Amino acid sequence: MKKMIKITAFISALVMAASAFSCSGRKPAAATALTSKGGYVEEKMQFAYGDLGNVSEFVNIGGKTGTIMPYTNELCYISKEGDRVFRDVLDGLDSENDDNIYNIYAASEHGFLVQKESGPFFIGSDGSTKQISGFPYFQTAEFTEDGKLFASSYDAIYEIDTENGSTAKIADIKDWISAFDIINGDLIYIDGDGAHCCDTAGGTAKELPEALESFLSGYKPRSSGTELLMDMCSGRDNDIYIGCPDGLYRYINGGNLVEQLMDGYISRFGDPSDTLVSITCGEDGTVFGAFFSGMYSYRFDPELETAITSELKVYSLEDSATVNKLISNFAADNRNIKVDHQVGMKDGMTYSDAMKELTTQILSGSAPDIMILDGLDTDNLAEKNMLEDLAACEDKWRPEGGLLTNITDWDSRSGKLYSAACRFRIPAVGAEESVLKKIDSYADLADICEENRKKHDPKYTLMDYFDMTDPIRIGLMYEGNELLGNGPDKEKLAEFFDTCERLYNNDKCLSDEKAIWYSSAGDENMTTDCIFTSRYTLGFYNDYILATGAVSSITDDINVLTSSDEADAPIKTAYRFGIGEDSRSFLPVCQLGIVQSCKNRDAALKFLAYAFDEDAQETGNYYDGFPVNEKALKWFYDKNMNVDNDFFMGISSSMDGEAADAYESLEVKCMDNDEVKTFDSYIRSLDKPVYINYADREIIETAGTKCIEGTVTAEQAAEDTVKQLELRMKE
């Protein structure tokens, strides 16, 4: 007995001691005010014609510095003030009235190296054209100041004789080239072996300064692609400017370091949804960058506050281009706030490990300030008072013009709001008009897919799914609420898995070699559900297409769908939001919540306000989701007042291998006022959010994948799923 008392006393003493050492208490934010000023500022230059696209490198022709658009043969040049971009036709480029140029490798006052359908051509300043024989294409090329032309093919670097079109090898290369620029007569390029330098006068190799060589060698070509990773240009003070995904850098010749002028994270350089084409340095030291999205200027502002006064920790479970873009734009506009974005499931980490890491952080007092709640169990977090009530401080983050509250406040609980969705998507289904009438459920899609499989050549894919989880993921968008709404339903799950199995196994061509894939994810960050419109438009020429997925963008989805109604296509297609009639489902995206124990509440509220602000809602990737800001919506709707916002979209009219390049053009017009009213009224009526947390989705996908593989039957998969979900609920 005495022993028990002693042990109990010992443990109690330890408990009291543990409280003293416990590190879960709140610590006040430590902000040290600094006084550093001065930094580079990025500004987008006005250009009345939208994006630049795949233009040439910067070139100076007739005193104008700009880039050349291949399809229109126009020079997009920088204004004298350096804040606008104008267009000017280059007569010399299209002297043969040949509209066949689809890439301009190099341009100068001495001529152009262009790619046509039949191969590369040199067009001289006098308009004469010579084909460069022996090469179907080049990767890149550049002129020297005195008119010499150097180009890189897949195996070597060549000097091209502009007189007769012959080539002479200068150097072999390993893998591809990731950078290729001529700076002050030296050709600097990066291949699989690292950075190299070659004297263009004699064609001999030269040594690069160690600091520059070491820096450039960090940008060797990626195994996954052949794109250039950086561009270089000479500055005005015996220096070199380098634009790469990590930002804008400067190297002073003879120096021993490469200085970062602007972080890629807070500029276009690091934006994965954009592509850098070229940079150039102006007379006054302003650096200009040409990206697919437009032209930007980089000027030093001595008054710019760059001292970090606060830190903001943002946590998201999965990596997402939407979140990355939001964070980098916020960081760019708030240089005094250091944003630390933590992705839970990074580098192959599982959900379980990610949550354990998050729990450990919270326990140790390092909880994030903002959580992107997509995929997380918001019920659990709200129950534990982990999240702040946003309704209590909505004056600090709701914008003046208002938000679509049926979307943003979908997760309201007894007047409290723990998370707010800053974007949303709408599931949709499309097919030939008479076929769409037969579709009332996901199972109906599988029935039609099975019928189509029997009728059509096995080489054609019908649903265009990428992975085995695609039918499951898309199916959950349509029927997730029915499957899980009132607890897991075994019969419905069995039917669901059976549908997924039939869809996947009837979609795929039997042989990967013969399969014809028709949709393209233009951005590697796009998931299968983002490609609805691309699939739908192919239905104009192929009656077996069943388009599934979700719509996310007014410009790239809704305008295309409404324009397709008036298109003169051989097959009359139709689409519907949701799978059944009168669906009011939507998918909330990018749900933001502030952690109760956040250390920097002001910065967190600022981030929230920024995410819902009109400007942020008007920009972003087109697959991010529809905006919820009323003013931003109106801005999109009002685009119908300017016909310049209309565009043409190419649609492949044949899936047959021989005629696969046949394209038809669809004129895409902005929604007219009636269409705007219909769409606006519809999105305001949406009241059925489809939100499935990652843990449940993982259980369903694992069971569904086994069913699709044939390892288990649909009933067994449903039984396993129900058991696991019920066990999870019991905990």
Added chain:
Amino acid sequence: MIKGKIPRRRLWFVPFLLPSMAGVLIFTFLPFADSVRRSFCAAVTGEFVGVNNYRTVFSNEAFRLAVKNTLLFTSVCIPLLIVLSFFIAYGLSRLRHIALIKSALLFPLAVPTAALVLIWQILFGDTGWINNILTSHGHEAVSFLGSSKALWVLVGSYIWKNLGYTVLLWLTGIMSVSTAVTDAARVDGANERQILFRIVLPELKPALYTITIISFLNSFKVFREAYLVAGAYPHKSIYLLQHLFNNWFVNMDLDKMAAAAVAVFSVIFAAIVLLQRAWDREET
């Protein structure tokens, strides 16, 4: 008992103990004490909630299921392991050259858990070897890992892994029994059965105590195989306490986890104390 001041020369061992004591204090006792504290507080906010967490845990269905499964597992495995390993050890003790066998006995412990799990999946999976044999002979496939039979797969795994090590422990104990006593018993006319139950077994009580504790603690390690084979939510027959703790940690239910951990510790501690007392009583 000597009363009064302890002579200084008797405290010379204290500095030698301090480093390990400090390590045990910092990495074992203090964290456990923090768990005890957390068992009376809310998970994230740290607010004091009294015994609410204990009430929640004891009324939680998943906890009850996990406790039931864990008790069932330990009550099946430990006696089976002890009895089986003893008879194997007793048989081996009769052999002369067992040095090589002794080394081989430790082989299962050296096999990494992930490799072992792979073998179980190959053998017991729905399309595994055993099911292939069954179906090829016209029988229906059996879901070994996805039905109540999963418990027996786990029991088999536990026995296989720990048998060799336990046999070694028994062997050590059996070898330490004085041959003079057994020889004297034989001279007095005792048969092998009498020698086993009247001399050998009583001598092995300290070994039995050690083996029981170690086997009990090792029974918790089977969670690794169960988790790798069947994930965080396996068939309910192999849903053990560690699964629950793991999932509570993932779901940030730290309050419930702490309360359950303290409860489980109390039970195990009480069991060990009772066992110790029973042993001490027999000694006296």
